[in-house]
Amino acid sequence: MSLTCQSSFQEQSGSGKGALYLVATPIGNLEDITFRAIRTLKECDIIAAEDTRQTRKLLTHFEISPQMLFSYHEHNKAASGPELIRYIIEGKNLALVSDAGLPAISDPGADLVKLAVEEGIPVIPIPGANAALSALIASGLPTDRFTFIGFLPRERKEIESILGAFRSSQGTLLFYESPHRVIKTLNILQDVLGNRKVALARELTKRYEEFVRGSIDECLAFLQDHPPQGEYCLVVEGASFQEEQEQLSSWWKDLTLEQHVAHYESEGLSRKDAMKKTAGDRGVSKRDVYNALI
Incomplete structure (x- = not known):
């Protein structure tokens, strides 16, 4: 990537281009959204959404009526991405949203951002709620150094390969996981990383928000008595200094x-x-x- 400099809020004289706004949406509670996010969604010409049905509910709640609501997701990004970029080049302002939280985190928004940067289009973040960071700050585990890994692959061998690369890392590890896979993932985490401290966070910012904190063993026992429900954020303790040194040596x-x-x-x-x-x-x-x- 060659050097570029973006002045987000200065007039782009003569360019005629619009801008790409990355707008954070609620991760559970509708009040997670910011005043700035609502204003941006109202002012943009186009809103691109991962799931237009889900986004339409949000827009209806806040009385937002965009000129165009565009579908942009993993399965159509190759065709939709260049089309959205063309609209921005023609002068339209576009707001990109995900189903929940920050776009471009574990979703195809990152590809759209890359296309925009390549075309010299201003990319402007509109911050807000994020599930992984919300789970981290309430986990009780160290927050000074951490790695966001997101969703793990499905095959055990691939999971073990990814986890093996972080076995000696002292930073806290952050994962997303579905309810029907969380027990399997915790078992693999224990096999590869040992019986570390973890925090299981689910239903963040919703009525039934829940944190389960303890060793992997303890959390697995808890889940046997309380079957997993809802999407989970897993926050996993990093390696000790001694473990890191032993691995490096x-x-x-x-x-x-x-x-x-x-x-x-x-x-x-x-x-x-x-x-x-x-x-x-x-x-x-x-x-x-x-x-x-x-």
Whole structure:
């Protein structure tokens, strides 16, 4: 991506283009929406929505009548994205919304933003509620460093591969999960990451909002007695400093001796220095490494 500079609220003299507004919608309670979001939705010429039926309910509640309500979702984004961009280039202002929360988070909005940036279209965020961050701040787990992972894939092997990459990360981990998969996901989390502290948040900002906090074992026992309902945010404790250091110190354990040396050579070390560093990692003498590789 080449360097660009966007001045969101200065006149775009002579461009004739509209702008793309990323408008946060309620994650549960209708009062989650901001005054600015309502004003923006009223002022924009077009509203693009993941589910137009769901969005129409919101618009009706706040008496918003756009010139055009456009369907934009994962299955039609390849065709709809360029068409929406064309409208903006022609001077229309477009508001993008998701079914709940911030658009472009775990939905195809990110692709539309990419197209807009490539065309030099101003992209303006209209902040608001977000389920993952709402769950995080109320979880009781560390908030100074975290990673949003979103929805995990369906296959166990793929899930384990993703989780394995975060096994030694000290940051808190954030996931979205459906009620019929949450128990399965918690079991895999326990197998890969251990019996860590977690918070299960569901029905956020709604009447039946609920947080379950405890170890994975404890949360699984709770779900056996209280069958999962509603969409969940899973907040998972990160690795301890000791776990992180142990993982980092043994990153090479699955490498052969030759692969270990080759790794350091690829970083620019001479073969002699690469063998010396490999010997240090493994706690053996440089001569042992040399003799094994000749």
